[in-house]
Amino acid sequence: xxxxxxQRRLSLVFRYCxxxxxxxxxxxxxxxxxxxxxxxxxxxxxSTFWPKQFTLQNYIGIFTSxxxxxxxxxxxxxxxxxxxxxxxxFVTICVAYTLSRLRFAFRKKFLQIALVLGMFPGFMSMIxxxxxxxxxNMLNLGGLTLVYVGGAxxxxxxxxxxxxxxxxxxxxxxxxxxxxxxxxxxHIGLPMSRPIIVYTALTAFIGPWIDFIFSGIILSSSGNxxxxxxxxGLYNMLHSTKxxxxxxxxxxxxxxxxxxxxxxxxxxxxQKFYVSGIxxxxxxx
Amino acid sequence: MFKKHNKVQPPATYREVWSKGDVxxxxxxxxxGFVQLRHKQWAKGIALLGIQIAFWVWFIFSGASALSMLSxxxxxKSKKVVFDQTQGVYLTKLPDNSVLILLFGVLxxxxxxxxxxxxxxxxxxxxxxxxxxxxxxxVPTNHENLHALxxxxxxxTLLAVPIVLIVAFTILPTVYMISMAFTNYDGxxxxxxxxxxxxxxxxxxxxxxxxxxxxxxxxxxxWAVCATATTFFFGVLLAMLIESKGITHKGFxxxxxxxxxxxxxxxxxxxxxxxxxxxxxxxxILMSIHLISSPINFIGASASPLVARITVxxxxxxxxxxxSMLISTAIIQNLPQDQxxxxxxxxxxxxxxxxxxxxxxxxxxxxxxxxxQFIGNINNFNVIYLLTAGYPMNNNYNGAGDTDLLVTWxxxxxxxxxxxxxxxxxxxxxxxxxxxxFSLIAYRRTNAxxxx
Numbered sequence: 001x002x003x004x005x006x007q008r009r010l011s012l013v014f015r016y017c018x019x020x021x022x023x024x025x026x027x028x029x030x031x032x033x034x035x036x037x038x039x040x041x042x043x044x045x046x047s048t049f050w051p052k053q054f055t056l057q058n059y060i061g062i063f064t065s066x067x068x069x070x071x072x073x074x075x076x077x078x079x080x081x082x083x084x085x086x087x088x089x090f091v092t093i094c095v096a097y098t099l100s101r102l103r104f105a106f107r108k109k110f111l112q113i114a115l116v117l118g119m120f121p122g123f124m125s126m127i128x129x130x131x132x133x134x135x136x137n138m139l140n141l142g143g144l145t146l147v148y149v150g151g152a153x154x155x156x157x158x159x160x161x162x163x164x165x166x167x168x169x170x171x172x173x174x175x176x177x178x179x180x181x182x183x184x185x186x187h188i189g190l191p192m193s194r195p196i197i198v199y200t201a202l203t204a205f206i207g208p209w210i211d212f213i214f215s216g217i218i219l220s221s222s223g224n225x226x227x228x229x230x231x232x233g234l235y236n237m238l239h240s241t242k243x244x245x246x247x248x249x250x251x252x253x254x255x256x257x258x259x260x261x262x263x264x265x266x267x268x269x270x271q272k273f274y275v276s277g278i279x280x281x282x283x284x285x
Numbered sequence: 286m287f288k289k290h291n292k293v294q295p296p297a298t299y300r301e302v303w304s305k306g307d308v309x310x311x312x313x314x315x316x317x318g319f320v321q322l323r324h325k326q327w328a329k330g331i332a333l334l335g336i337q338i339a340f341w342v343w344f345i346f347s348g349a350s351a352l353s354m355l356s357x358x359x360x361x362k363s364k365k366v367v368f369d370q371t372q373g374v375y376l377t378k379l380p381d382n383s384v385l386i387l388l389f390g391v392l393x394x395x396x397x398x399x400x401x402x403x404x405x406x407x408x409x410x411x412x413x414x415x416x417x418x419x420x421x422x423x424v425p426t427n428h429e430n431l432h433a434l435x436x437x438x439x440x441x442t443l444l445a446v447p448i449v450l451i452v453a454f455t456i457l458p459t460v461y462m463i464s465m466a467f468t469n470y471d472g473x474x475x476x477x478x479x480x481x482x483x484x485x486x487x488x489x490x491x492x493x494x495x496x497x498x499x500x501x502x503x504x505x506x507x508w509a510v511c512a513t514a515t516t517f518f519f520g521v522l523l524a525m526l527i528e529s530k531g532i533t534h535k536g537f538x539x540x541x542x543x544x545x546x547x548x549x550x551x552x553x554x555x556x557x558x559x560x561x562x563x564x565x566x567x568x569x570i571l572m573s574i575h576l577i578s579s580p581i582n583f584i585g586a587s588a589s590p591l592v593a594r595i596t597v598x599x600x601x602x603x604x605x606x607x608x609s610m611l612i613s614t615a616i617i618q619n620l621p622q623d624q625x626x627x628x629x630x631x632x633x634x635x636x637x638x639x640x641x642x643x644x645x646x647x648x649x650x651x652x653x654x655x656x657x658q659f660i661g662n663i664n665n666f667n668v669i670y671l672l673t674a675g676y677p678m679n680n681n682y683n684g685a686g687d688t689d690l691l692v693t694w695x696x697x698x699x700x701x702x703x704x705x706x707x708x709x710x711x712x713x714x715x716x717x718x719x720x721x722x723f724s725l726i727a728y729r730r731t732n733a734x735x736x737x
Contacts, residue, residue: 012531029545036556094447121695264547
């Protein structure tokens with residue numbers, strides 16, 4: 001019995017060491033990004049891990065810059081991502097639930113078409129979307145939001161996989177008791193799918209913060225830096241001002257750190273939704 | 286299991302509906318909605334009638350001309366000066382904008398097909414109504430029709446908005462880009478272009494772009510396999526490690542990895558490029574602990590192709606494993622525990638449980654998303670574009686570097702110096718064929734599709 005305990009303890013120590021090692025490996029570049037955002041720098045190039053001289057100037061610079069309206073970028077992105085999150089989650093969950101739990105004539109056909117469409121490179125359609133939005137005078141944040149939501153209908157695979165793991169017996173029992181399919185969806189399907197709704201919402205929310213390609217194509221034609229989203233604004237900061245890019249490099253890092261923090265906090269808060277054993281509990285209960 | 290292959294004879298033919306139905310049926314063959322209104326199915330009737338009127342108004346005022354212009358994409362191909370006889374002056378004629386003509390042509394075709402589909406659905410529903418009336422069955426009331434939308438026809442309600450979005454933002458642009466591959470839309474014909482058949486395909490497969498296409502294709506495949514396999518496998522292992530018994534503060538551990546994913550990719554990857562630079566911190570650290578004597582050129586313009594490619598795959602693991610860990614955690618937590626409990630009681634060890642129960646179950650749930658990830662990696666624009674921008678240079682390539690994937694090359698062809706729009710559309714189609722072939726093979730090998 002003693003050796004069994006010793007063995008288990010050894011295994012635990014080993015697992016902890018492995019986990020700690022991996023965690024350090026993963027986090028080092030991130031730590032460096034934060035350190036670099038505090039480093040005093042006039043060469044536009046950070047070559048050491050530990051800064052030679054600390055300064056807050058980068059943060060002051062990014063918030064007060066006239067050339068880069070940082071606060072506008074944050075406001076724009078927040079607006080776009082919140083609307084996108086709500087609408088995209090609604091669309092994705094509707095599609096995933098329907099395809100997983102309901103049976104109807106064109107279900108197989110829908111799955112096949114979705115599969116085929118998913119195989120085209122996503123941003124091959126950029127040029128077409130650009131002209132569509134331009135024609136409707138929507139080369140702005142509203143048009144950008146529409147593009148993000150428009151892509152949500154085909155991103156149902158993970159959510160559908162989740163719904164597939166929930167036993168059908170629960171639905172059938174409710175239908176026996178006289179519930180309509182709508183009631184099953186609202187009172188059983190949605191409450192049980194909280195983890196996947198969170199996952200879907202998170203992915204949708206993150207989208208606008210990390211996309212610099214679509215936002216660049218749609219927003220750049222206005223030429224007004226105040227209408228940019230954060231991703232394109234920051235990316236543009238490094239790439240459009242070719243000669244000056246070195247001057248703003250550490251301010252760019254500071255801006256990146258500022259936006260990465262709220263997103264990270266959001267993740268931490270929402271992690272508790274990944275509760276274990278949802279289906280196991282529901283089926284037994 | 287028991288699929289019906291023989292079609293059930295319809296209870297009434299359309300000929301019968303036409304000849305024996307009353308006037309409202311006859312009228313409904315031309316104008317949808319009459320028969321529903323006649324039998325007090327107000328909502329259905331008004332909807333059909335309204336859609337139809339809107340369609341015809343659109344068709345007469347813009348649809349018809351959009352369709353007719355599709356045949357040659359506009360008369361005037363380039364700017365020219367013509368003499369106007371009636372006014373006796375020279376006029377400058379600007380080329381027709383083929384981009385817009387093609388776009389609205391495609392839109393018109395899609396709307397026409399949608400209308401045709403609605404008409405066929407309407408014919409079916411009309412026949413059902415006819416049979417119900419003929420056989421004295423219960424005819425659904427307006428209220429029952431509406432109620433069905435939240436019960437037995439709930440799928441139509443839930444899918445209505447998504448389908449409209451998919452058509453507008455995926456199908457329309459995709460069809461548009463496919464048609465573009467059959468034109469001569471490039472830097473030489475920027476405004477007015479015309480249909481040229483398979484000429485652009487020839488350029489890519491055997492012409493001046495072939496020398497770039499095949500090597501880039503090879504690397505794209507190697508990349509997609511390596512990137513998908515590494516992130517999936519290690520993501521599952523990491524999730525299992527964190528979920529394993531005895532590890533406390535699971536949320537904390539997960540968070541550390543999730544941070545990497547939470548940081549926007551254009552930040553983490555642009556900074557990673559700096560981190561790995563010839564004069565960057567990593568080389569400095571490695572040199573200061575005397576692991577290397579001179580800096581390694583990981584991803585620079587003159588790096589060795591092999592080193593750059595390995596670096597790209599490793600950096601992708603850094604970005605991709607946390608995502609895959611999160612997804613597998615959600616799945617692991619939802620796996621039925623009874624099988625695992627039973628196996629434990631029977632004396633199976635952790636590895637046996639993993640190999641024979643947990644991993645197959647995760648694979649089963651994740652199979653469709655894995656195929657998606659593989660296709661996603663074929664199209665993984667960010668990692669390459671932000672990290673290496675296609676470098677190291679390769680002088681034998683036309684507009685691409687050693688780490689360029691087909692999709693970043695596609696981007697270069699549109700937004701770079703070359704402006705080969707039609708060639709980029711051809712590449713898009715070829716990427717599609719590539720993805721289709723691979724997922725077909727994969728789907729045949731997984732059970733997920735049979736169940737789903």
